[in-house]
Amino acid sequence: MLREDVTDAIRGAVFEELAAVGFARMSIEGIARRAGVGKTAVYRRWKSKLHLVLDLVAAVAAQGMPAPATGSLYGDVRSVLELASYALRHPVASQVIPDLLVEAARNPEISDAIKAALLDQQQGVAAVVVRAAVERGELPEGSDPDRALDLIVGPLYWRLTVVRGDLPKGYLDDLAASAVRALKG
Amino acid sequence: MLREDVTDAIRGAVFEELAAVGFARMSIEGIARRAGVGKTAVYRRWKSKLHLVLDLVAAVAAQGMPAPATGSLYGDVRSVLELASYALRHPVASQVIPDLLVEAARNPEISDAIKAALLDQQQGVAAVVVRAAVERGELPEGSDPDRALDLIVGPLYWRLTVVRGDLPKGYLDDLAASAVRALKG
DNA sequence: TCACGACGGGACGGTTGCGTTGCGACGCAC
DNA sequence: GTGCGTCGCAACGCAACCGTCCCGTCGTGA
Numbered sequence A, B: 001m002l003r004e005d006v007t008d009a010i011r012g013a014v015f016e017e018l019a020a021v022g023f024a025r026m027s028i029e030g031i032a033r034r035a036g037v038g039k040t041a042v043y044r045r046w047k048s049k050l051h052l053v054l055d056l057v058a059a060v061a062a063q064g065m066p067a068p069a070t071g072s073l074y075g076d077v078r079s080v081l082e083l084a085s086y087a088l089r090h091p092v093a094s095q096v097i098p099d100l101l102v103e104a105a106r107n108p109e110i111s112d113a114i115k116a117a118l119l120d121q122q123q124g125v126a127a128v129v130v131r132a133a134v135e136r137g138e139l140p141e142g143s144d145p146d147r148a149l150d151l152i153v154g155p156l157y158w159r160l161t162v163v164r165g166d167l168p169k170g171y172l173d174d175l176a177a178s179a180v181r182a183l184k185g
Numbered sequence C: 001t002c003a004c005g006a007c008g009g010g011a012c013g014g015t016t017g018c019g020t021t022g023c024g025a026c027g028c029a030c
Numbered sequence D: 001g002t003g004c005g006t007c008g009c010a011a012c013g014c015a016a017c018c019g020t021c022c023c024g025t026c027g028t029g030a
Helices: A004-025 A028-035 A039-043 A049-063 A073-089 A093-104 A108-136 A145-162 A171-183 B004-025 B028-035 B039-043 B049-063 B073-089 B093-104 B108-136 B145-162 B171-183
Strands: none
Touching: A004 A028, A004 A039, A004 A049, A004 A093, A004 B004, A028 A039, A028 A049, A049 A108, A073 A093, A073 A108, A073 A145, A073 A171, A093 A108, A093 A145, A093 B093, A108 A145, A145 A171, A145 B145, A145 B171, A171 B145, A171 B171, B004 B028, B004 B039, B004 B049, B004 B093, B028 B039, B028 B049, B049 B108, B073 B093, B073 B108, B073 B145, B073 B171, B093 B108, B093 B145, B108 B145, B145 B171
């Protein structure tokens, strides 16, 4: 029976290593070193660093992402932005997510995993939010949820992980209002 | 005197290598191999792969980025989106840019170079566009150009390099209109 | 008490890239 | 035609990591 504390230590080390050096530079030796574990313990559980990461991403995907239901489009959008900004400001996640997204452009397996763990989840949330807004009459029939997601999350992702600028007080409120204004049209 | 055709071959190989495997995995051996050149020829010109890439990025930065002046905010925004989508759909650039942006989060030198080559340029363009719109009375006094840039480029970057979705006909027109609507408020 | 299995650690041969060096070939200026 | 400098190429010793194997230790369940 594999020891669970060792498994957890390895998982944690993978996250840290992924954030510190990125997927491309990450090595199993480095993970084992960081986890204070023999390489054997890693290979006994996973075949390669790819499987390790796919496993982690799948675990994140399994958590699911809650869809807001505040009763207004603005409230829902603001809520989504709050959640997203929390994730993208986390020091580990803000390194790991963009890194894996870039890696996904070169590796279909990572691409599929990321898609299931993040993009599909987000698109699902967007679909729920848009449908609710349509039913309330806040958005016209046939509004495209994907386009809505672009307009809501795009600017935030750009600012936090591309420009790597700060998030001034009230920025999320502004952004939510802007997105709602953009969507209604 | 260093032969210029060799220098050009190396520069080209760096771009291709950067797109194919990314900065982290890129090796000087690989570059020389791809360029059909000895390692000596590379080391005679640059100290390391970092210097190689910094040099390339600086060359891009030197080109400059033209600011549109169509006479309307919508026209200017649409023009910026056209240029950006052209770059982000280029098969090499669409790999290299996100890769270097992620690398920039770990390496201050790359960060500075990218900032000068891309972000500062874009912020300059945004500043010009916003100022013109304010003078025309299309935007209120004191509109923030950075926020404008987030709203204009963010959704496009998100769609093209994160979701890696397609760009439906009319999407840029929609996006430009949405951005203008979001900005006025 | 005892056997089993996972543990950390270390060593293995093999691969890849590092940055440097020496070589003979080639091209160009003088 | 004679040098000089760059060229491609191959080799160098060094380092890191690969995936595997063997060891002695330790904890647990029968």
